[in-house]
Amino acid sequence: MKASVIAYVYGVAAASVAALAFVYWLDPSFNSQLFVVPAALAFVAFLGAISKYRIQGSTFGEISHIPYLTAVMLYPSWSTLCAIGVGAMMAEMSKAKPFIKRTFNVAQILLAGCVAVFTYRALGGVSLQVDSSWRFLPHSAAVIVFLTVNTYSVAVAIGLAEGTGILKTWAKGSGKGFLVDVAAVFVVYAFGRAYVDWGYWGLALFCAMLVMLRFTYQSMQQLETTNEELLDLFVHTVEYRDPYTSGHSHRVKRFSRIIAREIGLTNREIEKVSRAALLHDVGKIHEIFAPILMKPGRLTPEERAIMELHPIKSAELVSKISKLQDIVPAVRHHHENWDGTGYPSGLKGKEIPLESRIIMFADTIDAMTTDRPYRKALGEAEVRAELLKWRGVQFDPQICDALLSSPNFARIFDKTDNGGVYSLTHIFDSIRKKRQRTPAVA
Template sequence: MAIAMTVVLYVQTPDVEFDYLKGSALLTVIGFIAASLAYRVQRSSLGETSFIPYLSALVLYPSWTVVVLVGVGSAAAEIRRRKLGIKLVFNVAQFVLAAACASLIYVMLGGKPLAGEDASFNPLPHSTAVIAFLLVNTFAVAAAIGLADGKSIIKTWYEGNAAGFVYDIVLIPFVFGFARAYHDWGIWGAAPLLALVVGLRFTYQSKHQLETTNRELLELFVHTVEFRDPYTSGHSQRVSRYSRIIAKAVGRSSKEIARIEIAGMLHDVGKIHEIFAPILSKPGRLTPEERAIMELHPIKSAELVAKLSEFTDIIPSVRHHHENWDGTGYPDRLAGHDIPLGSRIIMFADTIDAMTTDRPYRKALTEVEVRAELQKYRGSQFDPHICDALLSSPEYHQIFVPADESRSSLSFTQIFERARRPKTPT
């Protein structure tokens, strides 16, 4: 697709204006620098700001030659990061495809090269070209993931990009501004863009490092709690992951999913309280008095979470994660929709983890056996609407896939291999 769109652009604008090409070449070099300064967002993914100078280069001179330069710059950055094979091809191709589509739309809507005599801002071609670049770039990744998971590409794109896309639209005047700065001041006009690219890189990196550090501190705290109970090692991490999957299956927004995921991580932190220590280490069955004490742990967990100002909104989800749909749960015997949605989701995740973990008195249940148990207690322990949505969703199977095989850790090679794999009938 990238090659085909570049050929179409060549047919539309075959001539090369070498005087125009100089500025675009400089901006693509800045794009390469930005790509080389990519910062780590997750263990398996990077973030970068190279699309800003690449877009400015295309606005300065919308030509097939600039698209080729964008491809060369992105390929050089991928090679510098030691990426080879299908991953390199995919990453370069998505940039080239987005650049070619943006340039073609820019030309077809009457946009003129800013490197020429007319350097005025033309809202329609400028804005549409930037939006087209961003859409094609993000849809390419959504298509790969959607094919791998057998899901709607549009839904996959929406879940991963809709929230941030509005903010990306703000780039429209900046893209034009940097292209115009080069037109008016030459190489000195490109200096602010280089400074912005470097500044954004370190700002975004610091932001993500802070978020990662906060997350890891939470995980460390949760691990400390779980050391008290020999049968719950990794329990909170699994409940957090299952909560995310279930929230996604019932169609919650990305923001809601993130908060429910955190609530799942922190749902049992109250067990660090000293009153639970002798009970957690007890090997036999609990007495009624001991069980009554253990039923205080959601309250203690909510009290601890309340000490973190960032998490005040998830306190109800933590406090009520043991409430049953029919009102027989604890600590407050809430029923039905009076139970916070996050708590109802964590109830599923918490119970599924208990069922799928080996215990001294039984082996872990299988995926089919868990389905039967959820259906059995639908409407009594579990929200029937969530139960139906979860069991009918393809996300349900993801609960039983080991965490290290989840999509977040797949390389593009694995994604395409999975996309080509024949689907097994359910």
């Protein structure tokens, strides 16, 4: 793991401490009456952080930023920031994590809070407990800078780890969610105003609403995860028929994600490609393919003609699921060649859906990098040569050039790479494992 990532984490930690000292220097005063509720909200945020829920893999969701921001609005002071820091630290200490991850998570929250407090006060914002009137500019700016610092600091860590553009990483990883989170401008003000107008009853009511929102969103995520798992189960069932392609669809999905990300597709487009890649061969479950898939030798022309029907059968199956209508063309045409010699429709060039062109690469690469009865798996140099050989014939030349010219081409041959943007958990776990296997130097 790059030393730059480790240096960056400790740099963020130093910046957060310096920022806290600066906020204290600007106004070292302390009002115990104004501090009570922000301290309680920091504890609420702690409870939210320790009850976070799994979204997918090592990605988790939580709602702790709402109480943190509300605490800032109710008392924009260094003492509130200290309470936020303590709450974040308690949340990190509640579960076993690498020290460097704990450091980063606490530091980025504290740094974001410091910038939010400074912005809020610089634009004329005061404690809602002193003046509860709506001030659009300081309220909006404080929330936006908090979210920006929070998400951008994560994007920098990922960009340094992957060697990718930081702004591009932020836009792809947080851009869509960031626009949704901007709604927190109004939620935070409403939360603070509920306390000012109704006291602790208002605070309790709003906390209950946040808990309900949290469980609603968690249920939606769990339903989506269940649907994905059912699709995976279906794909595994199909692949049991062919002893030589076990895991094929998941590898094609992984390769497709890498290629799609490399040519600059958005997260939504990458997910679309990913799902089409996973399901591109499900039509092989049809009974007409069973005896051919089990045949050990070469196929006859008649058998090959039957096998060329599988994209159509796959598309027919996928089309029966209403939520998958948008990937039907991608599944149907994943065997079309750039020069028009493919099947089932003989499409040519950009007539072929972009997703299908990506899957063509991924499908062929998996065939080349998998051991077969008649040959061993090809290495990176041999795969590169084959892609160049069939550039403009089988493959889209622009995608081919972008893939082969990228240092991320090597990711295809890394079996531990899942094809996505690395999460912070992935990055920090890699750092920990590297340290564990690095021998001590006398």
